[in-house]
Amino acid sequence: MKLLKTKALVLRSRPLGERDRLLSLLTLEQGKLSAVAPGARKIKSRLAAGVDYFTYGDFLLYKGRSLYTVNQLEVEMNFARIRGDIRAYACGMYLCELVARLVEEGQPVPPVFNLLLECLFCLNKKKVDGEILVRFFELKLLSLLGYRPYLTGCLKCGDEQGPFFWNNEEGAIFCRRCCPRTGEIFPFAKGTLALANFLLEASPERIGKIRAGVEQKKELQHFTEKFIQYWTTAGFLRGLAFLEEVYSYSRHKS
Ligand SMILES: [Zn+2]
Numbered sequence: 001m002k003l004l005k006t007k008a009l010v011l012r013s014r015p016l017g018e019r020d021r022l023l024s025l026l027t028l029e030q031g032k033l034s035a036v037a038p039g040a041r042k043i044k045s046r047l048a049a050g051v052d053y054f055t056y057g058d059f060l061l062y063k064g065r066s067l068y069t070v071n072q073l074e075v076e077m078n079f080a081r082i083r084g085d086i087r088a089y090a091c092g093m094y095l096c097e098l099v100a101r102l103v104e105e106g107q108p109v110p111p112v113f114n115l116l117l118e119c120l121f122c123l124n125k126k127k128v129d130g131e132i133l134v135r136f137f138e139l140k141l142l143s144l145l146g147y148r149p150y151l152t153g154c155l156k157c158g159d160e161q162g163p164f165f166w167n168n169e170e171g172a173i174f175c176r177r178c179c180p181r182t183g184e185i186f187p188f189a190k191g192t193l194a195l196a197n198f199l200l201e202a203s204p205e206r207i208g209k210i211r212a213g214v215e216q217k218k219e220l221q222h223f224t225e226k227f228i229q230y231w232t233t234a235g236f237l238r239g240l241a242f243l244e245e246v247y248s249y250s251r252h253k254s
Pocket of ligand 1 (some may be wrong): 152155156157158159174175176177178179
């Protein structure tokens with residue numbers, strides 16, 4: 001079979017030559033793959049509407065020797081509200097970047113597909129706190145890909161009372177007594193640990209109801225960032241830097 005009919009989400013969309021676009025897709029059937037959308041840079045193209053970031057739809061792909069080509073596309077959801085809100089947009093871009101970096105090409109990962117889709121639907125609603133949603137997504141994605149963080153307490157002695165500290169040389173959380181004194185260390189409050197645990201177990205529908213303070217969100221952001229850098233091969237995440245910039249700007253203004 002040279003044709004692949006699948007639901008897919010656009011993770012990335014880049015111009016390719018004068019006429020085409022090169023897409024990175026997360027497909028339900030075949031996982032992550034690259035596909036050319038021929039003629040999609042032309043305004044009149046029937047593909048033009050469906051090749052933007054985080055478009056969700058039914059794709060009919062033709063498999064060539066090294067790349068897929070988009071043959072037909074029926075857009076199911078284009079997440080207009082995400083596109084119209086700079087903060088939601090920055091969140092959505094980052095979720096897609098993280099998936100693009102951490103998921104291997106050509107391996108079906110339906111739970112990751114569903115997680116990303118559910119989170120984009122959440123982001124598309126007005127009420128959700130984007131920062132909380134992003135932390136939820138990071139923790140769930142890490143867990144689905146086999147990097148679930150140990151968040152019960154101190155990694156060494158099992159103490160659950162705290163206070164806790166993240167040690168960047170070990171890539172883990174310790175109590176004051178057990179925390180090695182070398183490497184970058186920063187405090188990780190018991191409440192933040194509880195929030196992280198809650199997010200790890202929560203369903204996407206609950207995310208809209210969760211509230212957290214600025215400091216707690218900052219601490220959790222710092223933790224997930226360091227954790228991802230330590231345990232995965234994601235490397236520098238441009239989307240995360242952009243997201244932090246957008247949020248710190250809007251915090252400054254309000
Ligand atoms: Zn300990």
